[in-house]
Each structure stands twice: as C-alpha cells, then as structure tokens.
Amino acid sequence: MLVGVLGSCASQGTTGTLQTRTDPQSTYLELRDQWVTKDRDLSFDAEVVLNAKEKALDKQLVLLRDSMITQYRDQHFFPPARYFFQSQEHIEQTQLFKILRSMPKGGILHLHGAASGDAEWVIDQVVGDPHAYVYWTESNRTFTKGQIRFFAENEVPSGFQSAYYLDAQVTNFQDSLKSLLTFDANIDRDSVDIWREFEMVFNRLYGFVSYQPMFKKYFLRAFKNLVDDGIQHVEIRGIFNQLYDLKQSQGYYNRDSTVVYFQEVAEAMQEIEPAFTLKVIFTDLRFKNVEQINERLVAAFQLRQRYPNFVTGFDLVAEEDAGHSTLYFLDTWMKLDSLENVYGVEMPLYLHNGESDWVGVENMYDAVLLNSKRIGHGFNLFRFPHLIEEVKARNICLEINPISNQILGFIRDLRLHPASTYLRRGVPCVISSDDPLIFNYKGLSYDFWEVFLAWELDLTALKKLTLNSLMYSALNEDEKKKALVYFNDNWQKFVDQALVELSP
Ligand SMILES: [Zn+2]
Numbered sequence: 054m055l056v057g058v059l060g061s062c063a064s065q066g067t068t069g070t071l072q073t074r075t076d077p078q079s080t081y082l083e084l085r086d087q088w089v090t091k092d093r094d095l096s097f098d099a100e101v102v103l104n105a106k107e108k109a110l111d112k113q114l115v116l117l118r119d120s121m122i123t124q125y126r127d128q129h130f131f132p133p134a135r136y137f138f139q140s141q142e143h144i145e146q147t148q149l150f151k152i153l154r155s156m157p158k159g160g161i162l163h164l165h166g167a168a169s170g171d172a173e174w175v176i177d178q179v180v181g182d183p184h185a186y187v188y189w190t191e192s193n194r195t196f197t198k199g200q201i202r203f204f205a206e207n208e209v210p211s212g213f214q215s216a217y218y219l220d221a222q223v224t225n226f227q228d229s230l231k232s233l234l235t236f237d238a239n240i241d242r243d244s245v246d247i248w249r250e251f252e253m254v255f256n257r258l259y260g261f262v263s264y265q266p267m268f269k270k271y272f273l274r275a276f277k278n279l280v281d282d283g284i285q286h287v288e289i290r291g292i293f294n295q296l297y298d299l300k301q302s303q304g305y306y307n308r309d310s311t312v313v314y315f316q317e318v319a320e321a322m323q324e325i326e327p328a329f330t331l332k333v334i335f336t337d338l339r340f341k342n343v344e345q346i347n348e349r350l351v352a353a354f355q356l357r358q359r360y361p362n363f364v365t366g367f368d369l370v371a372e373e374d375a376g377h378s379t380l381y382f383l384d385t386w387m388k389l390d391s392l393e394n395v396y397g398v399e400m401p402l403y404l405h406n407g408e409s410d411w412v413g414v415e416n417m418y419d420a421v422l423l424n425s426k427r428i429g430h431g432f433n434l435f436r437f438p439h440l441i442e443e444v445k446a447r448n449i450c451l452e453i454n455p456i457s458n459q460i461l462g463f464i465r466d467l468r469l470h471p472a473s474t475y476l477r478r479g480v481p482c483v484i485s486s487d488d489p490l491i492f493n494y495k496g497l498s499y500d501f502w503e504v505f506l507a508w509e510l511d512l513t514a515l516k517k518l519t520l521n522s523l524m525y526s527a528l529n530e531d532e533k534k535k536a537l538v539y540f541n542d543n544w545q546k547f548v549d550q551a552l553v554e555l556s557p
Contacts, residue, residue: 097476098517106548111512113555117149118506125506133467133507137456138238141494144502152551153498153505156515157543159522159536160286161279161485161497163429163452165336165370167255167262168488169289170275171495172234175201175261176227178270180220184299186213187230189223197253199233202260203267205299233257235493236460247462248372254491263295265306272318275490280326282496283543286526286536287329290336290368290403291315293356308352312360328539332365332527334403339369339376346385354396365527366401366426373408379419386423401527403452405429410463412436420449427452427483427525432463434480435471441478450481450525455500455507457487467507476514483522516544 093099103111125131132140144150179185179201188200190212202213219226234257236250262271276287296306312333319331335353337346346369356364369382393399406420408430417436420428421443428434431451434441444451453472464470475482484500486492501518504510523536 092477095477095479097479097481097521098513099479101513101517101520103513103516106545106552107512107516110548110552110555113552113557114152114512117555118509118511121147121149121506122509131468131506133503134465136238136465137459137492137499137503138236141499144499147502148554149505150498150502152554153501154282154496155550156283156498156501156547157285157519157540158283158497158501159519159540160288160483160526160528161284162288162427162450162483162522162526163454163485163487164287164289165488166272166289166291167258168490170262170271170490171278172231172490172493174274175234175258175271175490176230178267179216179230179261180227181217183215183217185216187216187219188212189214189219192253197256199230199257200260201257203264203299234491236491237493247460248375251461251488251491252372258490259295263297263303265296265298265301268296268311269314269318269321272315273321276318276322276329276331277325278495279497280322280329282498283547284497285326285328285330285539285543286332286523286528288332288334288365288527289315290334290370292336293352308356309359312356312364316360316363328536330528330532330536332363334366334368334527335364336368336370338371339373339379339382339405340371341377343382343384346382347388350385350388350392350400354392354398354400357398357400358396361398362529366403368403368405368429370405370429373405373414373416374411378414379404379406379416379423383419386419389423401426403427403429407431407433408458408461408463409433421447425449426527430454430458431475432458432471435474441475441480444480445478448481450483450521451475452485453482454485454487455504456492456494460492467503470504470507472504473508476508481521481525482518483525484518519544 122131132143179187182203184203184205186202186204186209188196188198190198192198196212204213223229234254261267279287291311293308293311295303296311297303315331315333319329322329322331335356337349350367353364353367389400402423402425404420404423404425406416406428409432414433417431417434417440421440424447427450429452431444434444434451451472455467455470455472458464458470459467472482484497484504486497486500489495501515505515519540523533523540526533528536
C-alpha cells in the first residue's frame with residue numbers, strides 16, 4: 054500500500070524524481086530525505102557556508118543545545134516556553150549564555166530611545182541629582198507614581214518629592230522605583246493590561262531621558278551596555294523635539310539639537326569602540342491624527358535633508374491594536390513621492406507593523422505596499438500567505454523581538470513564535486530587543502539564548518542572523534563594507550574562543 058501511495062504521488066509530479074524501488078523502506082526514506090533537503094534549501098541561511106573551524110564549533114554548539122533540551126525535557130521545564138522572568142537568572146548561569154555574550158552581534162535594529170538604557174543607572178543618577186524629583190503618591194490623570202522629572206527648586210508641583218530626600222526617608226526606595234521602571238514576574242496578565250503598564254513606565258522615564266543635561270549621558274551608558282554585549286551598530290527610534298532643562302521647557306531645543314547630541318554620543322562611543330556606528334529613525338506615535346503626522350513627516354524630511362546619512366527613515370510607534378491603522382494615514386503616505394521631490398532625499402520607512410494577535414489587524418498589507426525597508430516586528434505575517442511571498446520578493450527584513458513579544462503577551466511559548474517559520478521559509482529576519490530597560494536586561498544575548506533553544510538553531514543560523522543585522526541596516530555601502538570587515542574579524546576570534554570553551 055505504501056509503495057502504491059508513493060508511486061502514485063510520484064506520478065503526479067509532486068515528490069521529485071523518485072522511482073519506486075523494490076525496497077519500500079528505502080524508497081520512503083529517500084523521498085523523506087528529498088523533502089527535508091527541499092525545506093533546508095528554502096531556509097534563510099541556505100547560502101551560508103561554514104569554514105572548518107566554524108563547522109567544528111557548530112558541532113559542539115549543537116551538542117550543547119541538544120543536551121540542554123534533553124535536560125529541560127527531563128525536568129519538565131523548558132525556559133523558552135515559560136515567562137522570561139521565571140528563568141532570567143538561570144539563563145545567566147548557563148554556559149550557552151556565556152558563549153552568546155561573547156558572540157559578535159553586528160547591529161541592533163529595533164530599539165526605542167526612551168527604553169534603551171539601564172534602569173539601575175537611571176536610579177543612581179536620580180538619587181544623586183539635587184534637581185531630580187519623583188512623583189511619590191498615587192497616580193492620577195496628570196502624573197504617574199514613580200514619574201521622574203527635573204525642576205528648579207521653587208517650581209516643584211505637588212506630589213513630586215526630592216529623589217535625594219526619598220532615598221534617605223523611604224525604606225527600599227531604590228528597589229521600589231526600580232520595580233516601577235522595569236517589569237518582573239508579576240507583570241503576567243493579558244496584553245491589554247501589560248500595554249497599560251508599559252505605557253505608564255514610558256511616562257515615568259520620559260522626564261528623565263528628555264532632560265537635556267542627562268540626554269547624552271543616558272545614551273552613552275545605553276550604547277556602552279550594547280557594545281559590552283558585542284553590538285557594533287545601533288539604529289534607534291527616537292522623537293526629536295522633546296528636550297527641556299531647568300530654565301527651558303519642551304520646544305526650546307529644536308530637532309537639530311537632538312540630532313547633534315546623538316552625533317556627539319556616537320563620537321564619544323567611537324573613542325571607546327572605534328567601529329561603533331549609529332543611525333536614528335524619526336519616530337512619532339500612531340495615536341496622532343493625519344494632520345499631525347503629515348506635519349511630522351515634513352519635519353522628518355527636513356532633518357533627513359540636513360543629515361541624510363544619520364537620520365535614516367520614518368516610523369510610527371505605540372500599541373498597534375489601540376492606535377490608528379497604517380491605512381488611516383494613507384494621506385500621509387501619498388505625500389511621500391512629492392516630498393521626496395521637494396527635499397531631494399528618499400524617506401525609507403521602517404514601519405512598526407504586525408505586532409498583533411488579532412486576525413483583523415491588516416497593517417502588514419500597508420507596510421509591504423509602502424515598501425518598508427524593514428518591518429518592525431511583522432509578527433502576524435503568517436496570516437497573509439501572499440504577503441510572505443511579497444516580503445521575500447521585495448527583500449524586506451523583519452525585526453523580530455522575541456522576549457518583547459512574550460512579555461507583552463503576544464506569544465507565550467517561543468517554540469511557536471512565527472519567526473521560526475519565517476526563517477525556514479527564507480524571510481530575512483534580525484533579532485532585536487525593543488525595550489530592554491523596561492524588560493530589565495541588557496544587550497541581545499538573552500534573545501539569542503531563547504531562540505537558539507526554542508527554534509533549535511545552529512551556528513549557521515546565528516551567523517546569518519547577525520550578518521543580516523548589518524546587511525539590512527541603514528549603513529551606506531562604504532560603512533557596510535567596513536562594518537563587515539570588523540564583524541568578520543571578531544567573528545573568527547569568537548569562533549576560536551568558543552571552541553576552546555566548548556572543547557571536550
Ligand atoms: Zn518596538
């Protein structure tokens with residue numbers, strides 16, 4: 054019967070070139086192998102060829118991966134299937150984490166400025182600054198408990214107290230503030246609640262990050278953390294007209310000042326890490342109306358015209374399920390061509406789309422039709438079979454944020470994360486972290502740890518994911534070449550070291 058089935062399928066031309074043989078088991082296995090090979094050839098990393106040392110490391114890494122999976126299965130606890138905060142400390146103690154920490158990551162392409170830093174460092178600054186105040190009473194419509202802001206002494210609104218005073222008077226003040234700025238195992242409800250809490254954390258941080266005297270220091274610290282994790286290139290989504298200080302309110306510092314400060318931070322980083330590069334994506338919120346976003350798009354063009362190799366594109370962010378659809382801004386998108394003519398620069402889009410579990414959220418159509426250079430998340434691409442082919446044909450890269458997707462409630466078990474399938478279907482992807490300050494971790498090693506195990510990746514996949522983060526970056530061709538030389542050099546050093554680490 055089996056031979057008959059195989060023979061009949063083969064005759065319909067769907068199974069390759071198999072001839073029915075006398076040994077049905079061999080026939081079956083041969084056909085199976087052909088199908089496995091066909092799937093492997095479709096994979097996003099199919100063209101990567103490892104050298105001898107890489108092959109040796111790959112073998113060791115796969116052994117390590119499989120022994121970890123066996124152990125977790127025996128314990129009935131597989132961390133990537135559980136909430137990140139249940140295993141964060143465990144992850145840090147594993148040999149795999151140590152290896153991934155030392156792996157060159159290339160670029161981080163999906164990162165929000167206000168949530169890119171380091172909560173403990175923020176708190177250190179707050180309690181040490183005489184002008185830092187924290188709203189330390191119950192939240193109301195105007196202020197949120199834990200909200201940080203800097204004030205001149207005689208201008209402090211009711212409810213804000215000196216951080217210095219709070220630190221001295223309130224038991225465990227720093228821990229309490231940290232728990233208001235970061236998520237932990239208690240934030241485990243449905244995604245609507247999580248988003249509300251998430252936006253409250255942004256409210257708390259906003260007055261800190263946008264305080265002009267802190268701005269550069271904050272990003273310098275954030276980028277140092279990334280470099281420590283093997284990241285050489287950063288693309289940050291930022292809002293550009295928000296800075297204030299003790300004398301000047303928001304609006305005094307124009308958008309150019311923010312760009313210049315970012316450039317100064319990048320130069321300071323290059324003193325520490327000469328290969329460091331930075332690009333910024335002009336961002337606004339999808340809650341705003343069309344007129345407001347039209348105005349922001351013009352502002353983005355003006356900045357890009359002045360800093361074409363630094364301000365690299367445009368995006369709209371915030372909760373996709375709650376905000377306007379991408380189609381709602383059609384009028385804005387239809388202005389792109391004429392604005393490109395007026396300002397003489399293109400405006401690549403990096404649209405945050407597909408970050409939704411709802412079947413009816415169809416923003417991916419617009420992200421693809423608008424030829425987004427990359428798509429932030431693209432989580433629900435699996436719902437649109439035609440779009441999967443379009444994304445591949447147009448060579449659009451998805452910025453996948455595995456831990457963020459889990460924490461914000463879009464998927465619990467990372468084995469089932471759709472990006473695992475995207476990779477197997479040849480969709481270009483990169484791994485990113487979205488809001489690491491709020492998620493209380495640094496770098497990309499945690500995300501790589503989770504997906505290495507959850508998606509049963511190997512060294513070929515790791516290499517391709519990290520290379521993608523430079524290939525699909527906004528670096529110009531010359532910068533890309535230099536970045537790749539640096540990356541490849543570091544990669545070979547990593548391979549040598551990891552081989553020693555894993556030698557039997
Ligand atoms: Zn994001």
